[in-house]
Amino acid sequence: MAKKSLAEKMAENSQALLQTLKPNTINSFSTTETIKKNIVVLDELRDLIPPLLEVEYLALKDNLIKHGCKDPLKIWRTTKHVVGQTDSSDDEIYVLIDGHNRYKLCTELGISFNIQIDNFESLKEVRDFMIDFQLSRRNITPQQASYLRGLRYNSEKKELADNLKGGIVQNENLPNGQNVHLGENPKKTTAQELGEYFNVDEKTIRRDAEFAKGLERLDPVFRKEVLNGKAKVEKSKIQKLGKTSEVLSPISSVDDVIAVYNQIVATEQIKGEESPQKSNLELQYEKLNKQLLKACKAKKVDKGTVQKLKETFEAFINSIPQG
Known part of the structure; x- marks a missing residue:
């Protein structure tokens, strides 16, 4: 049986959510009340919820006071x-x-509410459900959607990397999104599959991933201000934070974002000046070397093709003037 793609699995999961995540029936009033008094809020799950604007929060508060908590x-x-x-x-x-x-x-105002018990196998499954559920809402902003898609991509990439390290997955998409399948029908990368699922292109998914990484460098309170539009920061600057491998302290203001961004850009410029440009000869050498490696990694490859590449490679080496 052919292995299902990530997009197919995600589509099936979404279609089955309403059927498979049926609420458990709790017959005992005392049991229900006990659960309601012991609800736990996990920070990493709460932070997946796009923050409300102040006017939205006040409108929700007014609605709960007037009509109670219906859902x-x-x-x-x-x-x-x-x-x-x-x-x-x-x-x-x-x-x-x-x-x-x-x-x-409801807790602050003493308003009664009902609960629905759902079943999930893991914390990752819950995160994926929450991300998909938030992305389905109409009032989500483009920045919030970008952040959630980026979180989903980074989560899938991390899981794949862990599986590769553990030897669970073989011949799958590499964690960096590159493809190790070199046959006639190479598999789609995680970015491609998520792009199809969320109806955006794969480059958008990769930019979303950088944006999500950059936002994770921010102090949680400041991150919420950026996502709800209270703090205005250029998206490209946040993405630059996500690209750096340097360990940064939590950033808590727009001025700090700009300062760190400028520092990263300045460091890149210095490194660029220190690194000499590669000659055309070196670039040709690297290109030929990659072709050889690609041919060797392919499952099915014509020996004549490999021999031709080797001859071309040797001819290239012999053409280099002796120093």
Whole structure:
């Protein structure tokens, strides 16, 4: 049976969510109330929720006061071990996965709310569900959508890298998005598949990934201000933060973003001046070398093709004047 692509898996998961994530029936009133009093908010999941503008938050507050909380809050019933709070405990834990703003307001205002228990296998599965769910909402801004798509790509890339290190996946897309399949029908990269799933091109997905990485360099409070538009920062500057491998302290202001950005650009310019430009000879050598490596890695390759490449390579070497 042919292996399903990432896009196919994601599409199937989305279509099946309403059927497979059926709420568990809780017959006991006391049990329900106990769960509601012990709801846990995980920072990494809460931060996936696009922050509301002040006017939106006040409108939600006014609506809850007037009409109550009609839609149930989604709760993930799992264990402390699964969410990484302990290595061995099987103690149940009730994690909030949708309705964070409503939960905060209802708790503060003493407004009653209902809950729906959903089942997931892992924290990653919950993250993916929350990202897809947020991206389906109409009031999401372009920057928020970019951030969420970038998070999804980085998550898939990390999982693939972990699997490759563990020997679980072979001949799959490399973590950097490059393709190791060199046959007639090479597999799509993760960026290509996510691009098709979210209806954007793969370059957009890669830029989204840089944007998400850059936002992760920001202080959580400042990050929310950037995402809800309160703090105005050029997207290209945030992406530049995501490209650097330097360890940066959490950035907490627009001025700090600009200062770090300028420092990164200046460092790149210095390195560029220190690195001499490659000659045409060196570039030709690298191109031929890559062709040889590509031919050797291919599953099916004509021996005559390899021999021709070798002869061309040798002729190239022999053509270089002796120093």
